[in-house]
Amino acid sequence: MTTIKKLIEDTLFAVGMDVEIKHEQCGINMSYNFILHYIGFDAKRIQTAMKAIKPGVTLEQYVKAFTLHELGHALDRDALFGSLTRTMEVYDIKCGYSKEERYSNPELLALLLEEHAMNLEFEETAWNNAEKLNRMYGIVEWNVFEQIKRHGLMTYQQAYQKDLKIYEKLLSAQSEIA
Template sequence: MTERTKNKSIKQLIQSTVAAVQMDIRLKPDSSGVNMSYNFILDYVGFDTQRLQQARNEMQTHIPLDEYIKILTLHELGHAVDREALMDSLPRTMEIYKMKKSHPFHQQYEDLELLEMIIEEHKMNILFEETAWINAEELNRIYRIVDWHSFEKVKTHSLLTYQELYEKDLALYNRLVAESSEPAAS
């Protein structure tokens, strides 16, 4: 199968999943390096066909590519169901974004106030991810798109990615707090 044919097949699979759950949302191919994402501001699902294939291969458990794509599509549609909450988070998300743009990376991880904002962002992301998975579960329960075993494997793998980043930054934050409360050596 040629690369062009494979890309077309992946797009059709995403489209058929969206249609199967009776949602109307724009799809936008991109080459951002992110397998799939929901742009809540512009209300579309973006997908990178190359990254989708790579990400599926990074899982320890083998999930057929078509199942993996259907599961991720359900997840992104789960974000779309939660669009209002995502829109409500926009002001704080913009504050965090501006902070990141105005401070060098190393400073963000050395300054407790800035690191607190990063921790807050992790918590928001995890909450939105968990909510999207709950919504995806409901869509799958109603429309029976994929088997539950595969669904749970992809869900667990996806959530672990966010959790690991959060725990790493939280450990650094806790270490910095402990260091800042130690009495200075005389």
């Protein structure tokens, strides 16, 4: 854990940003809490997540690239705050329905797609900001950064595409009934 925290601290120092760091056992490798303005990391989850990346990516490269990504969110903090009201509305609506109901009702699934799109936009913005930081400060070798970025975005893209296919099938089934 101390190695990972040190890598995060080194990256923060290199780019001249001051963000608190917290070790959390939450199952998410790294995250940015925009409300409390800190980067959280789960050392155990980072070790697991690294196994899904192609061989040749070191722990140092992985942690530094994801730290840049979380700092990318920090640079987009105003937009994250701006989305808070809608995020809470979507959350409240989702809480009123079971997973089965959300995935069998096109209107509820459209809400999930809206949430996916919003999350994907924030992720893309954070990676774009991270790319700018990496270009300015040369923290992570470029081809490795791109590989980690693609891997990081893939999870969000796949979730969106999966739910979009379900949504399209629901709409198609509805139009056949009508």
